[in-house]
Amino acid sequence: MDAASRRGGSNAAFSWRRILALGIATITLAVVIGFAAMLLSLFLDVVADSFMHFHESYKGAVPSGVNPTRRLISVTIGGIIAAVVWYLIRRKAPSIVSIKGALDGKEMPFWKTILNVLTQIFYVGTGGSIGRELAPRQLGVMLSQHYQAIVAKMPALKIAPDNQKLLLTAAAGAGFAGVYIAPITGMLFSVELLLKKNSIKNIAVSMTMSTIAALMGSLAKGFSPYYLVLDTHFSLWLLLAALIVGPIAGLFGAWAKQAFAWAQKKQATGKSLLLTMPLVGLATGIIAYFLPEIMGNGRAVAQTAFLQHSNKLLLFFIILGLLKFAITFFTLYGGGTGGTLTPSIALGSVVGLVIAALLSGVMPGIEPWHFALIGAVALLAASQQAPLMAMFMVFEIAHLDSSALIILAATVALSSATSKLYLTWRTDRV
Numbered sequence: 098m099d100a101a102s103r104r105g106g107s108n109a110a111f112s113w114r115r116i117l118a119l120g121i122a123t124i125t126l127a128v129v130i131g132f133a134a135m136l137l138s139l140f141l142d143v144v145a146d147s148f149m150h151f152h153e154s155y156k157g158a159v160p161s162g163v164n165p166t167r168r169l170i171s172v173t174i175g176g177i178i179a180a181v182v183w184y185l186i187r188r189k190a191p192s193i194v195s196i197k198g199a200l201d202g203k204e205m206p207f208w209k210t211i212l213n214v215l216t217q218i219f220y221v222g223t224g225g226s227i228g229r230e231l232a233p234r235q236l237g238v239m240l241s242q243h244y245q246a247i248v249a250k251m252p253a254l255k256i257a258p259d260n261q262k263l264l265l266t267a268a269a270g271a272g273f274a275g276v277y278i279a280p281i282t283g284m285l286f287s288v289e290l291l292l293k294k295n296s297i298k299n300i301a302v303s304m305t306m307s308t309i310a311a312l313m314g315s316l317a318k319g320f321s322p323y324y325l326v327l328d329t330h331f332s333l334w335l336l337l338a339a340l341i342v343g344p345i346a347g348l349f350g351a352w353a354k355q356a357f358a359w360a361q362k363k364q365a366t367g368k369s370l371l372l373t374m375p376l377v378g379l380a381t382g383i384i385a386y387f388l389p390e391i392m393g394n395g396r397a398v399a400q401t402a403f404l405q406h407s408n409k410l411l412l413f414f415i416i417l418g419l420l421k422f423a424i425t426f427f428t429l430y431g432g433g434t435g436g437t438l439t440p441s442i443a444l445g446s447v448v449g450l451v452i453a454a455l456l457s458g459v460m461p462g463i464e465p466w467h468f469a470l471i472g473a474v475a476l477l478a479a480s481q482q483a484p485l486m487a488m489f490m491v492f493e494i495a496h497l498d499s500s501a502l503i504i505l506a507a508t509v510a511l512s513s514a515t516s517k518l519y520l521t522w523r524t525d526r527v
Contacts, residue, residue, distance in 0.1 A: 115257045118248070119264075119302065122256060126244055126268055127306040130237045131313025134275025137218055137233055138317045144222025148175065153393070155325040158400035160224070161389045168224060168389060169382035175223025176378015182216045183432060184370045193434075196238050196269055200262060200291065205239040217435050224392035226381050226424040228436025230273055234286075237272030237310075241265050260302075266291035267303040274307035275314035277323060279493040283307030285486040323396070323494035326403050327466055331501040335467055339504050341456070342471045343511030346448045350479025351516035353422070353444060355523075357437050357480070360429035373431035381424050391420055394436070395443030402446035402469035403495075408454040418447030438477065442491070445476025470495070475508045479516035484509035 145151050148171040151160045160168060187193060191206040193213050199205050217232040241264050248254035256264060266287040274283030287303035288295055365373040381391065390397040398421050402414065425440045449472020453465040470491065478487035488505045491497070497505075 114253060115260070118254050118256055119260050121254060122244060122248070122260075122264055123267070123302050123306050124309065126237075126241055126264065127271055127309035128313060129240055129244075130233075130268055130271045130306070131275045131310035133236055133240065134233045134272055134310060134314045135317040137214070137236070138276055138314065140215065141218050141222045141229065144219050148223045153396065155322050155400070158393075159390050159397040160385075160392055163389065165386040165389075168385040168392065169379075172224035172382040172385060172392065173375070173378045175220050175225055176381070177375045178223075179216050179220040179225070179378070179433065180371050180374035182212060183374070183434070184368070186212050186216075187366070187370075196235060196291070199238045199242060200265055205235070205242055207239065207243060210235060210239040213434060220433065221394050221435065223378075224381060224385060225378065225428060225433065225435075226391060226393070226395075226421065226440070227428045227433050228394045228439045230276065230394075230438050231434065231436035233272030233276045234269040234436075235272070237268035237270075237275075238265050241268035263292065263299055263302055267306045270303050271306040271310035275310035276318075277490075277494050278311045278315050278318055278320060279490060280304065280307040280311040282486055282490040282493055283310065285483070285489055289485050290481065290483045322496040324400055324403055324491075326470060326495050326497070327406075327464075329496060329498040329501070331467075331498065331504045333503070335471070335504045336507055338463075338468055338471050339475075339507040339511065342449055342452055342468055343475045343508045344515040345452060346445050346472045346475030347479040347512030347515030348519060349444065349448050350441065350476040350512060351519045353437075353441060353476065354480040354482070354516070354520070356422075356426055357429060360426050364430050365432040370432040374433060377424070377427050377431040377433065380427070384420055384424060388417060388420065390417055391424060395421065395425075395440040398443035399439070399446045399469075399473060402443075402450050402473075403466050405450060405465040405469060408457045408465055411451065411454040414447050414450050418444055418451075421447075437480065438490070441477045441480040442473040445473035446470070448472040448476060471504065471508050474505050475512035478509040479512045482513065482517065482520075484513040 145153060149160055149163045149167055151163050186209045193209055194203045194205040214232040214236045218229055221227060221229040245256050245261060269291060270283035270287035273286055274280045284303040284307045288299050292299055384391045390401055398417060421443055446469040449468035450465050453463055453468035474487055474491045478484045488509045
């Protein structure tokens with residue numbers, strides 16, 4: 098055998114080792130992250146049941162049956178406990194590392210990350226107004242980091258440098274998929290939002306990991322829809338609704354993106370956190386005393402909107418939407434950590450309902466909840482600048498019919514383009 102043949106054989110063998118190492122890592126992490134996501138879902142249920150005797154489901158997303166005083170006390174205590182934990186884990190090095198920081202090469206501290214994740218889920222479980230989808234994503238990335246560190250000294254399992262970032266982003270998507278039982282969304286979160294690079298390898302690894310994690314998570318949550326809609330079938334006339342709602346919700350999504358980013362950048366730190374988060378919890382509780390829909394990650398607001406046949410509750414939903422945005426904003430500003438995906442869905446559903454009410458005079462017979470769902474997708478796509486992820490997230494977790502895809506596709510195209518143009522214009526002006 099000549100030298101060229103030997104080099105070719107060596108490279109082939111090395112490639113097969115890389116593929117095997119990547120495959121083993123994908124399956125191993127998928128199982129571990131899926132199991133961790135399942136535990137987070139169960140932990141949320143335990144917290145909600147312990148504090149409010151409330152078990153959230155698509156059939157009962159609003160804690161309206163919980164005594165108002167109990168709602169107030171629950172989230173107030175939740176804010177106090179969350180404040181103390183976040184203050185303690187942030188006051189000394191090593192500092193908490195974000196997903197972006199991990200992708201840039203920073204190491205996520207094991208126990209502090211776990212405490213941060215559990216605190217996010219805990220606060221939402223007590224009624225705190227913030228998304229819970231960030232927690233499983235952070236946990237997934239941290240577990241992927243530590244797995245790669247463990248196998249770094251094992252030649253057969255060591256992850257090649259060009260696959261390391263892929264495993265981190267795929268783990269983030271798998272964490273989401275394991276909680277919301279949405280494998281396509283998990284894959285798109287990894288490829289579209291984090292990697293921003295489409296390839297067969299990236300899709301295959303991310304999709305495999307998210308699918309296995311979703312199957313693991315379903316052991317606790319089943320395959321029930323996260324949002325219940327009145328009809329999963331969509332007629333083509335709703336393209337008109339997409340043309341109207343898409344650009345309007347796109348602008349609101351851009352404003353929400355800017356507002357939430359500003360709140361996170363300027364959020365309370367140090368000892369001030371011990372004051373701001375309890376105050377945010379108290380404020381949430383006072384509002385929840387009268388409006389239980391305000392509690393949690395936004396599911397209650399969106400679910401209420403998705404069941405609307407009437408346009409007579411316009412003022413109620415305007416007030417609810419404004420309060421939901423405000424209390425989520427102040428949760429982030431006050432030092433809280435959490436996601437903005439499900440709060441964005443909630444805000445978008447309200448925007449859609451308002452548009453439906455305004456158009457009811459010239460478009461009699463329209464279903465408000467159709468506009469709410471379209472608004473939810475539009476605002477989510479705009480606020481995250483991830484049209485495919487937004488489209489498939491709502492499609493998957495609401496268990497929609499395939500007839501909805503063309504409507505959602507038109508919606509996210511218009512909302513994403515509108516928000517992008519606005520954000521670019523704002524950036525150029527600064």
